[in-house]
Amino acid sequence: METFSLRVKDELARLTGARSCCERTELLGLARAAGVLEAGQSGLRLIITTESPVVARRAFSLLKKASGLTVHISGRPRRIQRHTLYAVTLPTQPGLKEFLGDLGLLAPEEGPVRSVIPKEDCCRRAYLRGFFLGAGSVSNPERAYHLELVTGSRNHAAYLIRLLRSFHLRGRRVERKGYHVVYLKEGEEIAAFLTLMGAVQSRLELENIRALKGMRNQVNRLVNCETANLTKAVEAACRQIENIRYLVERVGLENLPLPLREVAKLRLEYPEATLRELGAKFKPPLGKSGVNHRLRRLEAMAERLRR
Ligand SMILES: [Zn+2]
Known part of the structure:
Protein backbone atom coordinates (compact mmCIF):
# COMPACT_ATOMS: atom_id res chain seq x y z
CA MET A 1 0.00 0.00 0.00
CA GLU A 186 -10.51 16.07 -6.35
CA GLY A 187 -7.74 17.24 -4.04
CA GLU A 188 -10.16 19.47 -2.20
CA GLU A 189 -12.68 16.67 -1.67
CA ILE A 190 -10.01 14.29 -0.44
CA ALA A 191 -8.80 16.94 1.99
CA ALA A 192 -12.37 17.39 3.25
CA PHE A 193 -12.79 13.63 3.61
CA LEU A 194 -9.58 13.33 5.64
CA THR A 195 -10.79 16.09 7.93
CA LEU A 196 -14.19 14.60 8.47
CA MET A 197 -12.62 11.28 9.43
CA GLY A 198 -10.36 13.11 11.89
CA ALA A 199 -7.05 12.78 10.01
CA VAL A 200 -6.06 16.40 10.58
CA GLN A 201 -2.30 15.91 10.30
CA SER A 202 -2.65 14.03 7.03
CA ARG A 203 -4.90 16.73 5.71
CA LEU A 204 -2.25 19.36 6.41
CA GLU A 205 0.33 17.23 4.66
CA LEU A 206 -2.00 17.01 1.67
CA GLU A 207 -2.64 20.76 1.70
CA ASN A 208 1.06 21.42 1.70
CA ILE A 209 1.60 19.25 -1.33
CA ARG A 210 -1.39 20.82 -3.05
CA ALA A 211 -0.01 24.27 -2.41
CA LEU A 212 3.37 23.35 -3.84
CA LYS A 213 1.79 21.74 -6.86
CA GLY A 214 -0.50 24.71 -7.39
CA MET A 215 2.44 27.02 -7.15
CA ARG A 216 4.34 25.25 -9.84
CA ASN A 217 1.40 25.78 -12.17
CA GLN A 218 0.92 29.37 -11.20
CA VAL A 219 4.55 30.21 -11.49
CA ASN A 220 4.43 28.80 -14.99
CA ARG A 221 1.45 30.96 -15.75
CA LEU A 222 3.32 33.93 -14.44
CA VAL A 223 6.28 33.37 -16.72
CA ASN A 224 6.28 37.06 -17.25
CA CYS A 225 7.67 37.47 -13.78
CA GLU A 226 11.10 37.21 -15.26
CA THR A 227 10.63 39.59 -18.13
CA ALA A 228 10.88 43.33 -18.18
CA ASN A 229 8.02 45.80 -18.35
CA LEU A 230 6.10 44.47 -15.38
CA THR A 231 3.42 46.55 -13.87
CA LYS A 232 4.00 47.39 -10.24
CA ALA A 233 1.13 45.12 -9.18
CA VAL A 234 2.38 42.07 -11.08
CA GLU A 235 5.85 42.65 -9.77
CA ALA A 236 4.53 42.67 -6.22
CA ALA A 237 2.48 39.52 -6.81
CA CYS A 238 5.53 37.74 -8.22
CA ARG A 239 7.56 38.69 -5.18
CA GLN A 240 4.79 37.55 -2.83
CA ILE A 241 4.49 34.20 -4.56
CA GLU A 242 8.23 33.75 -4.45
CA ASN A 243 8.20 34.42 -0.69
CA ILE A 244 5.23 32.15 -0.06
CA ARG A 245 6.91 29.35 -1.93
CA TYR A 246 9.99 29.83 0.17
CA LEU A 247 7.92 29.71 3.38
CA VAL A 248 6.03 26.60 2.30
CA GLU A 249 9.28 24.83 1.61
CA ARG A 250 11.07 26.01 4.73
CA VAL A 251 8.39 25.90 7.42
CA GLY A 252 5.35 24.32 5.77
CA LEU A 253 2.03 25.96 5.11
CA GLU A 254 0.50 24.34 8.18
CA ASN A 255 2.98 26.04 10.50
CA LEU A 256 2.03 29.54 9.43
CA PRO A 257 -0.36 31.43 11.70
CA LEU A 258 -3.91 31.04 10.40
CA PRO A 259 -4.38 34.58 8.99
CA LEU A 260 -1.13 34.26 7.06
CA ARG A 261 -1.94 30.77 5.86
CA GLU A 262 -5.24 32.07 4.46
CA VAL A 263 -3.69 34.91 2.58
CA ALA A 264 -0.89 32.66 1.29
CA LYS A 265 -3.35 30.14 -0.09
CA LEU A 266 -5.49 32.80 -1.76
CA ARG A 267 -2.48 34.54 -3.29
CA LEU A 268 -1.31 31.25 -4.77
CA GLU A 269 -4.74 30.47 -6.04
CA TYR A 270 -5.28 33.90 -7.59
CA PRO A 271 -1.85 35.16 -8.61
CA GLU A 272 -3.26 37.85 -10.82
CA ALA A 273 -5.85 39.21 -8.43
CA THR A 274 -5.52 42.71 -7.04
CA LEU A 275 -5.46 43.20 -3.27
CA ARG A 276 -9.06 44.32 -3.35
CA GLU A 277 -10.08 41.21 -5.29
CA LEU A 278 -8.15 38.99 -2.89
CA GLY A 279 -9.80 40.66 0.06
CA ALA A 280 -13.23 39.89 -1.36
CA LYS A 281 -12.43 36.16 -1.31
CA PHE A 282 -11.94 36.07 2.46
CA LYS A 283 -14.79 34.93 4.64
CA PRO A 284 -15.72 37.43 5.94
CA PRO A 285 -14.25 39.78 3.32
CA LEU A 286 -11.12 41.70 4.23
CA GLY A 287 -10.27 45.25 3.19
CA LYS A 288 -7.43 46.10 0.88
CA SER A 289 -5.23 47.34 3.70
CA GLY A 290 -5.88 44.20 5.76
CA VAL A 291 -4.73 42.03 2.86
CA ASN A 292 -1.72 44.20 2.36
CA HIS A 293 -0.83 44.00 6.02
CA ARG A 294 -0.93 40.21 6.03
CA LEU A 295 1.10 39.95 2.85
CA ARG A 296 3.71 42.23 4.35
CA ARG A 297 3.92 40.07 7.44
CA LEU A 298 4.48 37.04 5.20
CA GLU A 299 7.23 38.82 3.36
CA ALA A 300 8.86 39.96 6.56
CA MET A 301 8.78 36.40 7.82
CA ALA A 302 10.41 35.10 4.66
CA GLU A 303 13.08 37.76 4.85
CA ARG A 304 13.87 36.94 8.47
CA LEU A 305 14.28 33.30 7.56
CA ARG A 306 16.53 34.06 4.65
CA ARG A 307 18.97 35.87 6.92
ZN1 LIG B 1 -21.58 9.51 17.51
Missing part, protein backbone atom coordinates in the same frame (compact mmCIF):
# COMPACT_ATOMS: atom_id res chain seq x y z
CA GLU A 2 1.14 3.50 -0.60
CA THR A 3 2.88 5.32 2.17
CA PHE A 4 0.43 8.22 2.43
CA SER A 5 -2.40 5.75 2.86
CA LEU A 6 -0.50 4.04 5.66
CA ARG A 7 0.13 7.33 7.40
CA VAL A 8 -3.55 8.27 7.21
CA LYS A 9 -4.59 4.92 8.69
CA ASP A 10 -1.95 5.15 11.33
CA GLU A 11 -3.23 8.57 12.35
CA LEU A 12 -6.88 7.44 12.37
CA ALA A 13 -6.17 4.27 14.29
CA ARG A 14 -4.53 6.29 17.06
CA LEU A 15 -7.36 8.79 17.51
CA THR A 16 -8.77 8.84 20.98
CA GLY A 17 -11.67 10.42 22.78
CA ALA A 18 -14.49 9.22 20.54
CA ARG A 19 -17.99 9.16 22.00
CA SER A 20 -19.31 5.69 22.67
CA CYS A 21 -22.02 6.05 19.99
CA CYS A 22 -19.22 6.72 17.50
CA GLU A 23 -17.10 3.83 18.71
CA ARG A 24 -19.93 1.48 17.81
CA THR A 25 -20.52 2.96 14.38
CA GLU A 26 -16.82 3.01 13.63
CA LEU A 27 -16.72 -0.64 14.56
CA LEU A 28 -19.71 -1.35 12.33
CA GLY A 29 -18.01 0.41 9.41
CA LEU A 30 -14.80 -1.47 10.02
CA ALA A 31 -16.55 -4.83 10.34
CA ARG A 32 -18.56 -4.19 7.17
CA ALA A 33 -15.39 -3.30 5.32
CA ALA A 34 -13.01 -5.96 6.58
CA GLY A 35 -15.06 -8.50 8.52
CA VAL A 36 -16.63 -11.84 7.71
CA LEU A 37 -19.29 -13.68 9.63
CA GLU A 38 -18.63 -17.40 9.65
CA ALA A 39 -21.25 -19.91 10.61
CA GLY A 40 -19.35 -22.91 11.98
CA GLN A 41 -20.72 -26.07 13.58
CA SER A 42 -20.53 -24.61 17.04
CA GLY A 43 -22.10 -21.31 15.99
CA LEU A 44 -21.36 -17.89 14.60
CA ARG A 45 -18.08 -15.99 14.75
CA LEU A 46 -16.81 -12.71 13.40
CA ILE A 47 -13.33 -12.32 11.90
CA ILE A 48 -11.89 -8.94 10.93
CA THR A 49 -8.68 -9.14 8.89
CA THR A 50 -6.20 -6.39 8.10
CA GLU A 51 -2.59 -5.98 7.03
CA SER A 52 -2.09 -3.13 9.46
CA PRO A 53 -1.07 -3.88 13.05
CA VAL A 54 -2.46 -0.53 14.27
CA VAL A 55 -5.81 -1.18 12.60
CA ALA A 56 -5.84 -4.67 14.13
CA ARG A 57 -5.21 -3.20 17.55
CA ARG A 58 -7.99 -0.67 17.06
CA ALA A 59 -10.42 -3.37 15.91
CA PHE A 60 -9.48 -5.39 18.97
CA SER A 61 -10.09 -2.60 21.46
CA LEU A 62 -13.28 -1.38 19.78
CA LEU A 63 -14.68 -4.92 19.80
CA LYS A 64 -13.61 -5.53 23.36
CA LYS A 65 -15.11 -2.28 24.60
CA ALA A 66 -18.37 -2.52 22.66
CA SER A 67 -19.08 -6.18 23.37
CA GLY A 68 -17.39 -6.97 26.67
CA LEU A 69 -16.87 -10.43 25.15
CA THR A 70 -13.76 -12.53 24.55
CA VAL A 71 -11.77 -11.27 21.58
CA HIS A 72 -8.70 -12.90 20.01
CA ILE A 73 -6.03 -11.25 17.95
CA SER A 74 -3.43 -13.07 15.88
CA GLY A 75 -0.96 -12.35 13.13
CA ARG A 76 0.14 -14.86 10.58
CA PRO A 77 2.87 -14.10 8.08
CA ARG A 78 1.86 -14.65 4.50
CA ARG A 79 4.70 -16.23 2.66
CA ILE A 80 3.83 -14.98 -0.78
CA GLN A 81 3.31 -11.30 -0.20
CA ARG A 82 5.85 -11.07 2.59
CA HIS A 83 3.64 -9.25 5.00
CA THR A 84 1.56 -10.25 7.94
CA LEU A 85 -2.19 -10.61 7.92
CA TYR A 86 -3.78 -9.88 11.27
CA ALA A 87 -7.02 -11.49 12.31
CA VAL A 88 -9.19 -10.14 15.10
CA THR A 89 -11.76 -12.74 16.04
CA LEU A 90 -14.87 -12.72 18.11
CA PRO A 91 -15.25 -16.47 18.68
CA THR A 92 -18.49 -18.31 19.26
CA GLN A 93 -19.68 -17.59 22.79
CA PRO A 94 -22.84 -16.77 24.69
CA GLY A 95 -24.05 -13.24 23.98
CA LEU A 96 -22.30 -13.03 20.63
CA LYS A 97 -25.37 -13.20 18.47
CA GLU A 98 -27.15 -10.54 20.49
CA PHE A 99 -24.15 -8.28 20.26
CA LEU A 100 -23.85 -8.68 16.49
CA GLY A 101 -27.57 -8.07 16.13
CA ASP A 102 -27.40 -4.91 18.24
CA LEU A 103 -24.45 -3.65 16.33
CA GLY A 104 -26.33 -4.12 13.06
CA LEU A 105 -24.17 -6.78 11.51
CA LEU A 106 -26.77 -9.51 11.22
CA ALA A 107 -29.29 -7.70 9.08
CA PRO A 108 -28.88 -7.37 5.32
CA GLU A 109 -26.33 -4.82 4.23
CA GLU A 110 -28.58 -2.01 3.08
CA GLY A 111 -31.15 -1.95 5.85
CA PRO A 112 -29.10 -2.18 9.00
CA VAL A 113 -26.69 0.48 8.06
CA ARG A 114 -29.54 2.83 7.45
CA SER A 115 -31.32 2.01 10.62
CA VAL A 116 -28.29 1.56 12.83
CA ILE A 117 -26.49 4.69 11.83
CA PRO A 118 -28.16 7.54 13.59
CA LYS A 119 -28.61 10.95 12.09
CA GLU A 120 -25.76 12.28 14.18
CA ASP A 121 -23.00 13.84 12.24
CA CYS A 122 -20.37 12.38 14.59
CA CYS A 123 -21.49 8.83 13.93
CA ARG A 124 -21.62 9.24 10.16
CA ARG A 125 -18.03 10.42 10.32
CA ALA A 126 -17.12 7.50 12.53
CA TYR A 127 -18.71 5.05 10.11
CA LEU A 128 -16.66 6.42 7.23
CA ARG A 129 -13.53 6.31 9.38
CA GLY A 130 -14.14 2.67 10.24
CA PHE A 131 -14.86 1.78 6.65
CA PHE A 132 -11.77 3.57 5.40
CA LEU A 133 -9.62 1.77 7.98
CA GLY A 134 -10.99 -1.54 6.78
CA ALA A 135 -11.25 -1.12 3.02
CA GLY A 136 -10.05 2.30 1.98
CA SER A 137 -6.90 3.70 0.46
CA VAL A 138 -5.58 7.00 -0.80
CA SER A 139 -2.85 7.65 -3.36
CA ASN A 140 0.26 9.63 -2.58
CA PRO A 141 -0.84 13.17 -3.37
CA GLU A 142 2.42 13.98 -5.18
CA ARG A 143 1.36 11.43 -7.72
CA ALA A 144 -2.42 11.69 -7.97
CA TYR A 145 -5.56 12.69 -6.13
CA HIS A 146 -7.43 9.48 -5.64
CA LEU A 147 -9.17 8.08 -2.59
CA GLU A 148 -11.30 4.96 -2.64
CA LEU A 149 -13.53 2.74 -0.55
CA VAL A 150 -14.06 -0.81 -1.76
CA THR A 151 -17.06 -3.02 -1.09
CA GLY A 152 -18.46 -6.25 -2.45
CA SER A 153 -22.01 -4.96 -2.37
CA ARG A 154 -23.62 -2.60 -4.84
CA ASN A 155 -26.14 -1.51 -2.21
CA HIS A 156 -23.40 -0.74 0.18
CA ALA A 157 -21.58 1.31 -2.45
CA ALA A 158 -24.78 3.29 -2.98
CA TYR A 159 -25.03 3.76 0.76
CA LEU A 160 -21.47 5.05 0.99
CA ILE A 161 -22.19 7.52 -1.80
CA ARG A 162 -25.22 8.79 0.11
CA LEU A 163 -23.14 9.15 3.25
CA LEU A 164 -20.52 11.12 1.36
CA ARG A 165 -23.18 13.30 -0.17
CA SER A 166 -24.41 14.18 3.31
CA PHE A 167 -21.00 15.86 3.71
CA HIS A 168 -21.27 17.53 0.29
CA LEU A 169 -18.76 15.16 -1.26
CA ARG A 170 -19.43 13.64 -4.65
CA GLY A 171 -18.36 9.99 -4.57
CA ARG A 172 -18.45 8.09 -7.84
CA ARG A 173 -18.76 4.37 -8.32
CA VAL A 174 -16.95 2.03 -10.63
CA GLU A 175 -16.84 -1.77 -10.79
CA ARG A 176 -13.49 -3.47 -10.60
CA LYS A 177 -12.98 -7.26 -10.57
CA GLY A 178 -16.40 -7.87 -9.11
CA TYR A 179 -15.98 -5.18 -6.46
CA HIS A 180 -17.67 -1.82 -6.22
CA VAL A 181 -15.26 1.02 -5.80
CA VAL A 182 -16.47 4.37 -4.49
CA TYR A 183 -13.89 7.05 -5.13
CA LEU A 184 -13.09 10.75 -4.81
CA LYS A 185 -10.90 12.44 -7.39
